[in-house]
Amino acid sequence: MQTIGEGKILKGVGSFYTVLTEDGKSVVCKARGLFRKLGTVPLPGDNVSIAIDKKNGGFITDIHVRRNELVRPAVANIDILLIVVSAGEPEPDPELADKLIIYCDKQGIEPVLIINKCDGGETEASRSIFRQYENAVDAVLEVSAETGYGMERLKAILAGRTVCLAGQSAVGKSSLINALLGLSLETGELSAKTERGRHTTRHAELLITPEGGFIADTPGFSMLESVPMEPEEIPKAYREFAEFSPKCRFTGCMHLSEPDCAVKQALSEGVINRERYERYKKIANEALEARRHKYD
Ligand SMILES: Nc1nc2c(ncn2[C@@H]2O[C@H](COP(=O)(O)OP(=O)(O)O)[C@@H](O)[C@H]2O)c(=O)[nH]1
Numbered sequence: 506m507q508t509i510g511e512g513k514i515l516k517g518v519g520s521f522y523t524v525l526t527e528d529g530k531s532v533v534c535k536a537r538g539l540f541r542k543l544g545t546v547p548l549p550g551d552n553v554s555i556a557i558d559k560k561n562g563g564f565i566t567d568i569h570v571r572r573n574e575l576v577r578p579a580v581a582n583i584d585i586l587l588i589v590v591s592a593g594e595p596e597p598d599p600e601l602a603d604k605l606i607i608y609c610d611k612q613g614i615e616p617v618l619i620i621n622k623c624d625g626g627e628t629e630a631s632r633s634i635f636r637q638y639e640n641a642v643d644a645v646l647e648v649s650a651e652t653g654y655g656m657e658r659l660k661a662i663l664a665g666r667t668v669c670l671a672g673q674s675a676v677g678k679s680s681l682i683n684a685l686l687g688l689s690l691e692t693g694e695l696s697a698k699t700e701r702g703r704h705t706t707r708h709a710e711l712l713i714t715p716e717g718g719f720i721a722d723t724p725g726f727s728m729l730e731s732v733p734m735e736p737e738e739i740p741k742a743y744r745e746f747a748e749f750s751p752k753c754r755f756t757g758c759m760h761l762s763e764p765d766c767a768v769k770q771a772l773s774e775g776v777i778n779r780e781r782y783e784r785y786k787k788i789a790n791e792a793l794e795a796r797r798h799k800y801d
């Protein structure tokens with residue numbers, strides 16, 4: 506007797522995958538024969554078909570087409586990337602945030618910027634970051650994992666979605682995960698000592714939020730290392746350029762030193778954020794430089 510069902514992979518350990526079924530049960534499944542058949546390895550986040558028989562247990566029989574697939578962390582079907590910066594320590598790395606936004610554009614993921622450590626509400630520092638990104642991403646939220654400031658709005662945005670966190674070390678990613686899951690686990694060094702911390706240092710795992718979404722718990726984060734980027738793709742990832750770039754004299758304008766550039770015009774009128782543009786110039790020029798050297 507076999508039952509057939511649909512589910513989502515939460516984690517994989519060795520050749521065993523934990524699948525959350527549509528009726529909310531966790532079933533450990535094997536993926537025997539699947540690699541050969543589909544030429545692919547199941548990932549956390551994969552939507553799968555499974556078969557369960559009394560004698561042999563659960564099997565993954567099919568992996569549904571992925572919307573996207575990240576390499577490090579190895580997860581599939583991410584809806585939202587939470588790009589976390591701190592309003593306090595450590596000092597924000599906005600170039601990293603900019604590159605992550607470009608990466609989201611390439612992967613079809615919604616970027617949301619989280620300004621954490623706003624313990625008592627907005628600060629001058631958090632407002633300055635907010636202004637740089639308000640037209641660049643789906644949402645900018647000033648929150649505090651510690652005091653709970655702004656967390657209700659974040660929870661509302663994440664309800665039912667699959668999300669991943671990125672950002673410098675110590676900005677509060679683990680603290681945010683704990684707050685979103687309603688856990689009071691210790692963060693920093695201490696969480697690495699827990700059972701969960703130990704095996705997730707090697708494998709990504711989806712955790713279920715109370716709002717019916719999923720968070721990928723991924724301590725080792727380095728997705729940017731593996732992103733080959735064509736220079737022409739970069740300006741397209743800047744949403745604040747979109748209403749102006751069709752008015753540039755040249756199609757394919759990179760908004761660098763071309764004449765009659767509507768983006769640079771908007772910049773000079775203060776409509777486009779100067780700090781974001783200066784970093785854009787650096788990132789675009791680096792990509793152009795990298796291409797010039799590609800065939801050296
Ligand atoms: N003041 C304050 N500290 C925080 C907040 N969130 C995290 N921290 C602290 O920042 C440090 C790093 O947090 P952690 O979650 O481990 O950062 P991660 O490296 O990004 O996972 C810890 O000492 C946390 O207690 C916050 O909202 N406000």
Ligand SMILES: [Mg+2]
Nearest residue numbers: 678679693724
């Ligand atoms: Mg952490």
Ligand SMILES: [Zn+2]
Nearest residue numbers: 753758760766
């Ligand atoms: Zn232009």
